[in-house]
Amino acid sequence: MVIKTAVIGLGIMGQRMLEHMEQHPEFEVVGIWDPEAGACQAAQRYAPGAVVATDAISAIEIADLVYLACPPAPRKAYALAAAAQDKAVFLEKPLGINVEESLDLVHQLETYGVPCAVNFTQAAGAALTDISAAAKDGTLGVLQGVDIIVTYPHWPRAWQQAADWLRLRKEGGMTREVISHFLFVSLRILGPLELVWAQPDYPAQSDLCETHVAARLANQAGLPVTILGSVGGAQPDRQEVTIKGSKTSRRITDFYRDAVSSGQNFEPIAAEPHNPRATSLKAQLDDLVLLLAGKPNRLATLEEALHVQILIETILKNHPTN
Template sequence: MLAIKTAIIGLGIMGQRMLEHMLLHPEFVVDTIWDPNSAACRSAQKLAPDALIASNAEAALSNVDLVYLACPPAPRKAYALTASAQGKAVFLEKPLGVDVAESRVLVRELTAAGVPTAVNFTQAAGRALTDISAGSKVGALGDLMGIDIIVTYPHWPRAWQQTADWLRFRNEGGMTREVISHFLFLSERILGPLELVWAEPEYPPKGNLCETHVAARLVNGAGLPVMIMGSVGGAQPDRQEVTIKGSKTSRRISEFTIDTVSSGGQFEPSSSNPTDTRATVLKAQLDDMVLLMNGKPNRLATIQEALSVQILIEGILSGQRAS
């Protein structure tokens, strides 16, 4: 098979991170790149000197098989539909969007276009989720009891995100969309579809900045709970933790990839833990993108799964409660 010619639109933190990993992957060629920020384009081209900096987003699509969209949420729909209308495969960053009605249209139109599509929930093809999902299906955890999600940060955006200024504003940013969405995706993969019972977000009293605290309870069809607690502030390290609770054993994923297990005592490294680093996770995502492009079964997040997560996330941010 020929290498998958790819255009990357959006060359911020995630766009450049994916660019680096595509350059390392033998089945991808980064053909064109574009970002409205010329400095970001120059920075990205230092990583990929053979890639062409397109004159605009539409021009970036003309000669590729796959379009990877790492731009902020608002413009993603237009770019994705332009790409799919040309028969290009589409790989979107999460969240799928911030307007649920618009995202429903996006999912409907991408489905009608019939092109390969996926959303980059980075745990989807990771070893930890794959192992826990398989284990839960064969009873390795015993009876599932629910999931706890805890995220805490001293500052938001985090230090390495400061150049992505949109992340601090309520209309597109915030830890709930950026981080908790990953863990709700994981939760639905394990427990099935979730329904929001109640949510309590807290925002700064002035301006349009994003949430500083959030608490929420969701349940699956069997009534198993997913509890969320998130906060920003205080002298502390980042904490990103999901605990899948079972009557026999529980599994905890920390910092997206550190997989540990407990049978009632301290959480200890699981057998799948040692090599599951960010690099191997992103390679796994790209390996599964190759499968998707070839019409084969894969573990990537579908646009339908991403829409389900978005509906939950936007409900949490609006303080929605079940009727």
């Protein structure tokens, strides 16, 4: 039987996931909803058979799985509404923006006992799976730490302009949207992390998100995770996380390009997939099927997502003017 799915939030990520759910043999999108009528109309081209619901609750009622791609603020209410109806929940990251609210969300979802996961897109990917194995079997040697570098000429990026909330300090910014992905990778490799220090910089307009961030975190053994993020200047996007070992190091660029170095230039591990985004989303959906079947899977747990959120929000608030 296919997994009847409702998609709440039909912006960029919602439409992408909707498209790939419709291509996956295990999923059927039966209901969609977004407060913007234009977003609903645009999404219908991917799932013409789905019901355009009058509100989020109506979409939730007709599904077995609810995928929440809406902005962070309303996500808790929709997740709990779904869980109260015994629906499985797949949430976009970040888990939230208010730590106390997210602590309560995780507690309530665990009490309901429905299958839940958070969409950190590298979780089921080949790169993180292979690097995790290499870290455990000694291929990397002794782990030395992780470096995260994220730089952009503009934020939000050109393809994100329709999601206006991404430029605002309340819910948006590159630290929540991108650096969180690489902190999740670091968490999977190094285990729980604690913030050592952080310095985010904000523009003069008080409602806008950070333009620069630097931070240092460490795991329980003291291994460092170093973060550098910046916006501005004529440059291409740069998104990379390097897992450093005494024998070899691995670098993931743009979420999926996996390369290795033993001291020389980083060399690709394998040929790039024909459609990296499709490959990544299919891997996430394959593991989502496993989650719903009660089987082991690689998706990000609520606890992992909460840990990442706590780190991110602490970084963003660690500023003299906050």
